Amino acid sequence: MQTKPFKYVFRLQYLGIRYHGWQVQKGLKTIQGTLEKTFRFVLKHEDFNILGSSRTDTGVSCLYGAFELLLSHEINPEEYIATLNESLPSDIKILSAAQSTYAFNIIQDVASKSYGYYFAYGEKPHPMYAGSVAYAGLKIDLNIMQEGAALFEGRHDFRRFCTQGKNTDDFVRNIIHSKIETPPENHFFLPEKNVKVFRIIGEGFLMHQVRRMTATLFQLGKGDITLADLKYALQSQEKTPFCGKAPANGLILEKVVFKDNLF
DSSP: OOSOOEEEEEEEEEOOTTSSOSSOOTTSOOHHHHHHHHHHHHHSSOOEEEEESOOOOTTOEEEEEEEEEEESSOOOGGGGHHHHHHHSOTTEEEEEEEEOOTTOOTTTTEEEEEEEEEEEOSSOOOGGGGGTOEEOOSOOOHHHHHHHHHHTOEEEEOGGGSOOOTTOOOOEEEEEEEEEEOOOTTOTTSOSSSEEEEEEEESOOOTTHHHHHHHHHHHHHTTSSOHHHHHHHHHOOOOSOSSOOOOGGGEEEEEEEEGGGOO
16 A cells, blocks of 8 residues: 555756755765655654656756655645745745656656756856856867757767766757757846857756766867767777766756646
8 A cells, every 4th residue: 555645746846056965865965855744844753755847967056957755644844835935045935836647757757858058058057056057168169069060960879978887878869959059048047148058958868968968069179189089989889988968067957847737
């Protein structure tokens, strides 16, 4: 018998620079760990579980993510939003909450995830922007980066564009959208000029995949590699990563979309 039959989906956003990623890690400050501590305080018990839709890395931020709260008793989740936000640190915010069905699965029912890697170029921006914007360098060819980004679209084996875990044997992922774009004007956390976003949307991603893809585009834009090199790497069965990882501070989980547009 399911001991926690009541399930609730919460939407949230956070600045990740002070956290060692999403997942709970002993002795380290994480997003999930901070949420669990806050829920224990607000609910005044420990009889709950929290499951995230995405495990962001150390230093990665989020604009519209989601997690699921499992309880053994029924609540009205909207009544807890204000109290949770007052109790959480200022760099984590609950946006909304709703009850889900018993059949809903916060991981398996994800339709797509959208990541944005925000970077400045040209004159180096003010250091205060470093929490959400990476610096790509003084000179970078955005046109060839756009050509390189287009090569990622479709279904590919990304074994050379990820960090391979011990249990990873399926490296094929489907990329729906991969482009260098101009960020929306309402993103107040960005410098006013010389900022772009590498936006990538897919059904799921491998460990460090977006950061390694971004690093590849940076090298392409600086002339360190060619489009031919990138094409070869996408077809290669070698195990070594093609490029390093771009800094975590520029990466933002922009949106998690669920099947049938639930929640």
